Amino acid sequence: MTRRQVLAAASRCHTAEGGIWHVLTDHQEWSDAPLPLPQEPAAWYQLAAAGAWQAVVADTSHPVAHDLVAARAQGRTGLSAAWCSLPFTVPVLCAAASGAGVLALQSAVQAAIAEGLPLQRTVVALVATGDGRWPAQVRAAETMLQARVGAVIGVPYDPQIRSTGMAQPGRLKPRTLAAASELVRAVLAAAHATWGEPLPPAAVPAAAHVL
Template sequence: MMVPVLAATGGSARSSTAALLACGLAERGETVLVDLARRWVSPWPMWVDAATSEPGGIADVPPSQPVTTRQVRDAAVTVQAGPAPWQVLTDRQAWQAPPLDVPEDAAAWHQLVAVGGWQCAVVDTHWAVGEDLALAAHRAGPSVTQRWTGLPCVVPVWCATATGPGVDRLMAALAAAEEAGLPVQDSVVALTHTADGRLPAPVRAACALLADRVARLVEVPFLPRLRSHGPLPTEELGKKGAAAAEDISSAVLGTARDRYGSPLPNAAIPDPV
């Protein structure tokens, strides 16, 4: 199962939502978190390096040549956040190293995950969905978002902060996605609280509208240590974080079963090269 974590803009709690998803899904099966962002803007290299000295990194996957399951697995770093371990594929090179020449095509990443043999891949994306869809509308070919949401056995998760501006951008992005024919009705929305207490009135109104447009809506509680320190090690999650991981992963699994049946179909097997 592929779970691309999407957002209308930066600062939407995308990486922390992806971390909670990986924590929760790892209890159900072997899970990898795929970090698509460049290392200069991604929190994952820092989070992983702070938690383990284990070697590994996406740079260890040989480019433009056949790879084995062992090579892909060795490039992923095993971390412990939540009851079960999971793995992270991210760029852990030194800051001065040249940028990696990684594929942009979602199908290439899907095949890499299949070669690695994971049952679930949580994909921490980096682009602004609204901009991506708008650009695609004025050029030939599908958008990046459309390629990811068109993969086999996929459940998109849309993130936003539980604020007036956050839900405004989310609603605009979802409207653009519906216009482009993306499976919004088979998606999960995760709204992250930015403080303790009741949701603002505009956010409550947006939740009422979203209930009929998406498969499931999950509220993620205010978890300041997760946002500032990341999910590693385990104690950074706390009881609220563990409950949030359970809620959002259950929403994703429930949506997948509604769409694809239960049990879920077997993962695709890449063609030999």
């Protein structure tokens, strides 16, 4: 694929400030079967390099703790470790701000510690599942995590996202936008603390030639 083809495949979204961000999506209904896409993080890094994007958000859904434990048991490199090994990667662990959510998150953090993953540049996003104060178990987990990861960001509940996703970003609550900005700042701070500011140039993958 050429750079022109990669950019043409991306949907363009305009920000209120006049900027543009791109979204690579299959435009299918939620009920449709997922496309058979490559799992290897290096494939997506290659795609990002082809598109010449300076910053890329890769949204994955694999369970981190299970991935780490399974990879160790099978003697292979797991997806989590492969993502973390890419140049200038800042992992963002997302969990529901609930008892079950933080239990799963704590399991993932313990597994990451055992595998030597870079928790010092990892950002945790605790996503509220409803209005009101967080349960005591969630607040305790937040305090514990502060000393182990780069940052812990609370994402408030927003019924607009629950009902329509990001189809109408202009209707998001101000506190949701504030949390998003805080999350971005935390990711950039983790990157700068690890590799310096400004960031050095990233390695560009070589083009693949099929004969």
